Amino acid sequence: MTESGASGHLRFAGRVAFVTGAGRGIGEAVARTLYAQGASVVATDVDGAAVAAVAAALAGSAAAPPPGRFLARPLDVADPGAVRAAVAAAVAELGPVDVLVNVAGVLHTGPAAAVDDEAWARVFAVNSSGVFHTCREIAPAMAGRGRGSIVTVASDAAGVPRVGMAAYAASKAAATMFTKCLGLEYARSGVRCNVVAPGSTDTAMQRSLWEGDSVPQRVLEGDPGRYRNAVPLGRIADPADVADAVAFLASDEARHITMQQLYVDGGASMR
Template identity: 60%
Template sequence: MSVQKSEFAGAVAMVTGAGQGIGAAVARALVAEGAVVAAVDRNPGPLAALAAESPAVHPYVLDVADGRAVDDTVDLIERQLGPIAALVNVAGILRTAPVVELTDQDWAETFAVNTTGVFHTGRAVGRRMAGRGRGAVVTVGSNAAGVPRAGMAAYAASKAAATMFTRCLGLELARSGVRCNIVSPGSTDTGMQRALWGEDAEAAEQRVIDGDLGAWRVGIPLGRIAAPADIAEAVVFLASDRARHITMHDLYVDGGATLRA
């Protein structure tokens, strides 16, 4: 990971879901800006691999669904690395099924990570940021939070809840100088996306780009699937002082796939 001087030089950023996909891309982008990254994930293997890329990455194994563990880990990060200047919520899971076939467990686990996890980290880090009078929170949501998706009710609903929670957090912390924003990706080339594609990934990717009227889903006007780095760039911008007058905003990074409905 190459490093360039920026406002993030020496600043501590906590990134959840940092073991892979968008989370790993965000961690790398922040390291490139000079940040010290507390990389959080519940899977130690991918965290260790990411940490091996740079001494600026510090791995912390954590399940964000566990509120007490979140509080303890945030406390540990601040004691070991310093005050958290930026929190990026990326950790998420996807359980797909029609609503009439969706299990209680699938619903509960989806909300435990995608929504309650954001609450846990936002509460733990937000109270510390408010006390210091500065900080930025960015939650990676989804364009599915704003447009219905067949077979994705639990995921879409959990992301919609996380989006509104982040905006409410932003409203409450605004007078403390803390900004809270959302980046909502569309289809992005991650392991989660590829798990939906099956064996013929190339054909599946093209179907996503082209759209599927049978599933009430338009395609991607820009004609490409996003790379994780595309999402990371938007996250870094919103976490930076370049976005110092932006809060409670939901930035769609989906190639126009929702027609910003």
């Protein structure tokens, strides 16, 4: 993990970042990366114990800590009231949010026409409405200050159909387009909104689709029976690969980039 900063400096020093889904996987990697690059991070997750463990691990690190603070907070992004309270508390303790990263997500697999109402509603409540809830609380204040960056971590499945992933893909597509529309509306206010679309990444969610601990060859070589492309780079992504892309888009180095969708999938989507 390139926690020291891809550009070799504390490019988020003095800034506040609010990250959802930060208890594990990509969200944890994003929170760690932004913190290592100088940000004060409010790391949230529906699993409060998981995100608290991340904070404890950072506090116990032998390395000299970066200048920012790292706060772990439990949060279900599907609950608009909880999001409102969490953002208000973060602003009261650390100051205005400069960077919002939406990572929280849940997965449901199965045939498209067999998804039950409860599963469909839950996937959209977290993956789509969760993004809406956080952006609604944070984007207007960013606009009022004339600056800010929002990055939504969606999925390559939002732009490439997947067998057995209709609910997940549709919810991520909704989050993607919402983020782009928000970016268009807020562009003149100095708020940039972008999307990172990971492909297969070594996370607990990805491993839940495997039969063992090793990367299935069908992930790397493709699966014609499921209309899935191979990964041209021949490797599955590490969460840090995605975190580095998020950090770039959130930084001033991407100051002229908004409403874009960056695929981090080893070339699998051919985009």
